[in-house]
Amino acid sequence: ESYMAIKVLHIGLGPIGAGVVRQVATRKGFKIVGAVDIDPAKVGKDLGEICGVGRKLRIKVTSDIAKAIKATKPDVAVLCTNSSLKAVVGQFEAVLKLRVPIVSTTEELAYPVKSNAAAARKIDRLAKKAKVAVLGTGVNPGFVMDALPIALTGVCESVTGIEIDRVQDARVRRLPFQQKIGAGLTRAQFMARVKAGTVRHVGLAESITMIADAFGWKLDKVTDIIKPKMTTEAVTSEFMTVEPGLVCGLIQDGIGYQKGKAIITLHMEAYLGAPESFDAVRIKGNPALTMKIAGGVHGDVATASITVNSIPKVMSAAPGLRTMRDMVLPSYFGGK
Secondary structure (H helix, E strand, O other), rough: OOOOOEEEEOOOOOHHHHHHHHHHHHHOOOOOOOEEEOOOOOOOOOOOHOOOOOOOOOOOOOHHHHHHHHOOOEEEEEEEEOOHHHHHHHHHHHOOOOOOOOOOHHHHHHHHHHHHHHHHHHHHHEEEEEEEEEEOOOOOOOOOOOOOHHHHHHHHOEEEEEEEEEEEEHHHHHHHHHHHOOOOOOOHHHHHHHOOOOOOOHHHHHHHHHHHHHHHOOOEHHHHEEEEEEEEEEEEOOOOOOOOOOEEEEEEEEEEEEOEEEEEEEEEEEEEEOOOEEEEEEEEOOOOOOEEEOOOOOOOHHHHHHHHHHHHHHHHHOOOOOOOOOOOOOOOOOOO
C-alpha cells in the first residue's frame, strides 16, 4: 500500500520546538507543511535557517495559527510554546477549532493538577468536539519520573513506596534551562525568583499525581520544595561562568504524602558541575526494584524525540485530552 507522510505544523520555535523541527525534517514518515511563532524576528524567515536544520526548508514562519492551518491542512500540530497550561489554552483552542490533533510539550498538560483542572477540562471538551486527541508529553514530566517508573511496577505484586532521583550536570543543557535553574544568581536573588515562580522545574506535582492515579493511591497532600545549590569554586558552561558563593542550580523535592507518610518522593538536582548525571528509580514492594540509567536521559534531544515519536500515536488515539499514562507505549517511529 502507498503510505502518505504525516503532515506536521510546528507551533513555537524556541529551543525545544526547533529541536522537534530538526528531527521531523530529517526523519522518514513526516512532512513539514507550516510553522508558527509570535517572535517578529522569526516571522517571514525560512524555518530551516531559524531552527538550524542546515538547509532551507522552503517553509516561511508565520504568526497566525488559524491562518496557517487553513493554508497548510496539517494532519497534526506540535505545540512547544510555554510551560503554563493557562497561558496556552487560547493556542489549543485555535488548533482544535480546526480539528487538528496536537502533541505538546507544555509541562502542566502532561498530567493536569487541581489548579489547572478547568483549563484541562476545556481542552478535553474542545478535543472531543473536534474528534481528535491532544497529548502532553516530554521527558520530565512525561517519562523519566512518571511513565517509566509506572511501567516498572507492572511486575510488582505490591508497592508500598517509590523514590525517583534525577540528577543532571546542567553544563550540557541549553541556556534557558541553565537560567530556569537559577545558575549565576545570588542566594537572595534565587529565593526571590523561586517566590515569583520563575526559577523552578515544572512537573513534579504532575508526575506525582500521575503515579498516584496509576496505583490507585489517594494522597493527602503534595509538596514541592526548592533550594539553591551553591558553588564553592568557579564552574563554567558554554554560556556562563559562576563564581564561588553564587548559585549554580537547584535541588527540588516533590513529595506525595499518605496519612503523614511520604510514599512518593521525586528528588531532582540540576546544577552546573554535578559529578554524575543519572536517572534512578527505587520501588519499595514485592519484588523491590532498583533501576538506574547511567548518564541520565539527556533532556533536550530526548524531549524532541518523545514528541516526534508520539505524533503517530496521537493520530490514532481516542479523542480528548490524553496523557502518557493512557497512551499506547511510546517507542521510536521510523516511518513506514
